[in-house]
Amino acid sequence: MVYVALLRGINVGGNNRVEMSRLKKILEGLGYSDVSTYINSGNAFFKTPESDPRKIEINIEQAIEKEFKLNLHVVIRSLPEIKELIKAIPSHWLKASDKKCNVIFLRHNIDNRDILDNFSPKEGIEELSYHPGTLLWSANTSDLTRSEMIQLAKNGLYKDMTIRNLNTTRKIHEIMSSLLS
Numbered sequence: 001m002v003y004v005a006l007l008r009g010i011n012v013g014g015n016n017r018v019e020m021s022r023l024k025k026i027l028e029g030l031g032y033s034d035v036s037t038y039i040n041s042g043n044a045f046f047k048t049p050e051s052d053p054r055k056i057e058i059n060i061e062q063a064i065e066k067e068f069k070l071n072l073h074v075v076i077r078s079l080p081e082i083k084e085l086i087k088a089i090p091s092h093w094l095k096a097s098d099k100k101c102n103v104i105f106l107r108h109n110i111d112n113r114d115i116l117d118n119f120s121p122k123e124g125i126e127e128l129s130y131h132p133g134t135l136l137w138s139a140n141t142s143d144l145t146r147s148e149m150i151q152l153a154k155n156g157l158y159k160d161m162t163i164r165n166l167n168t169t170r171k172i173h174e175i176m177s178s179l180l181s
Helices: 020-029 053-068 079-088 091-095 113-118 141-146 149-154 156-160 166-178
Strands: 002-007 033-038 043-047 074-078 099-106 126-131 134-140 161-165
Touching: 002 053, 002 079, 002 161, 002 166, 020 033, 020 043, 020 053, 033 166, 043 166, 053 074, 074 079, 074 099, 079 126, 079 166, 099 141, 099 166, 113 126, 134 141, 134 149, 141 149, 149 156, 156 161, 161 166
Parallel strands: none
Antiparallel strands: 002 043, 002 074, 033 043, 099 134, 099 161, 126 134
16 A cells, blocks of 8 residues: 655754654654655655554654654555545646645544534635545635634644645645556
8 A cells, every 4th residue: 555644743944853864764664665755844655565544653653753752743644545635626726826725634533524613714715625634725825814724723623734735735646646656
């Protein structure tokens, strides 16, 4: 099975520094194969016969804590999950130059459609929808500072989320798909 590990809150503003080369070695040390990374925000790709994403998350979190002395959350997604996500991305996002489009990956403990009840997107400014494992959020760039989601970091659920922009999410899909060849 092909997976991506999405590390939350690393290499932001000089905090929680995780070198991708060291992360790659950690994952290889856990027995994962075909390990690679993409950009410094913590996207690591690998293959493993393990089918339980929670076990993978725990193994990676423990290894990161041991190596880097950081208590980080990791979100694991399989290639089939990412393929379904890509299909769910609104088509108007693909051509929207006037919108900020983000995929908010949810940890398993908050992954439920009812999570939408915790947010009140502002009509005419932003859109928010749920797709299993994610929230799909977009906002007009001209109104970004007025959007509710710009204040996401103040929400108690934020610690169980990790965000990737549309381009990074599409690149994640591309890299994962290439691991099948």
